[in-house]
Amino acid sequence: MAKQILEGVSPTRMDLLETRKKLILAEKGHKLLEEKRDALVEKFFDIIEKRNQISKELDEDFKEGFMSLIQAQMILGEKKVEDASFLTKDIGEISFETDNIMGVKIPKMNTDKIETDLKPAYSFFETCSKLDDAKKAFSGLLSKLIQLADFEAGIKSLTVEIEKTKRRVNVLENNLIPKLHATRKYIEMQLEEREREDFFRRKRIKAILESKKV
Amino acid sequence: MKLAALCDNDTAVGMRLAGVSELFIPNGDTIDIWNQITEKEDIGILFVTEKIAEDLGKYLKEFRIRNNIPIIVEIPNKKGRIKDHVDFVSHLIKKAVGIEVKK
Secondary structure: OOOOOOOOOOOOHHHHHHHHHHHHHHHHHHHHHHHHHHHHHHHHHHHHHHHHHHHHHHHHHHHHHHHHHHHHHHHHOHHHHHHHHHOOOOOOOOEEEEEEEOOEEEEEEEOOOOOOOOOOOOOOOOOOHHHHHHHHHHHHHHHHHHHHHHHHHHHHHHHHHHHHHHHHHHHHHHHHHHHHHHHHHHHHHHHHHHHHHHHHHHHHHHHHHHHHHO | OEEEEEOOHHHHHHHHHHOOOEEEOOOOOHHHHHHHHHHOOOEEEEEEEHHHHHHHOHHHHHHHHHOOOOEEEEEOEOOEOOOOOOOHHHHHHHHHHOOOOOO
16 A cells, blocks of 8 residues: 555645654654553453452352252242242442543442341241352352452443554554655655755756856 | 342342342343333342343343443353353453453
């Protein structure tokens, strides 16, 4: 692809100065954005690692929880387990704040009002220990799930920002900066050419004048 | 904001034991229930089982792209994770970084 020059540029000294200024600005911006992108990606990988670890743990916890739950269902019957489950108190509510990473707003959860170790509210006489196990497993799992949700929300906001930054870096790197370089070169060459023409014209006139004098 | 779950019956029992009281259990029309959930504004985190997430498909995906809250988390049901199911977040990661980050 032939290098394109910016539109609406005439080969004048004014425009040359303008283009040089633009080029410096573009390169500065490119460097800054590249740094931002790298910082975001680094942060991103941090969160991904945490998220993957938690999600791995959760898989195990879920397996355990469901195992206990199924056993409880086998001993007590599905209906009774369901009835007992209705008796648990509500876990409470969460609220959202916003956290700021490199200018990216990330929803941050406030889990102060969450009570994860609720006492079982069902009767001990009519239930079995497996139900207690299941309840314990699911309670523990829920607090992890809330953490996971926090990370996933962070990942989502970060991906949007990373994509935006990446696109900007690419536009600068592959489009705007080469165009500016080409424009600068074009103007410089045109100016030089004009200077040479001028120089030659003067020489020529001088020669003509001298030949007339003689 | 409340915690809520969209899941099958067995998972619902588990979630209820843990203290999540806003539960949506689809029997038959998943999309109908999904529309009810999207109209609610007091849900902070929504847990969705992978099976239902797969049924909802692009509805869920579009909703997640447009909205930050509720945060949607995919959970396995009692049969475990679905094989070869690409969850939304892994998909996002792949799109953003260009490579898959192994678990």
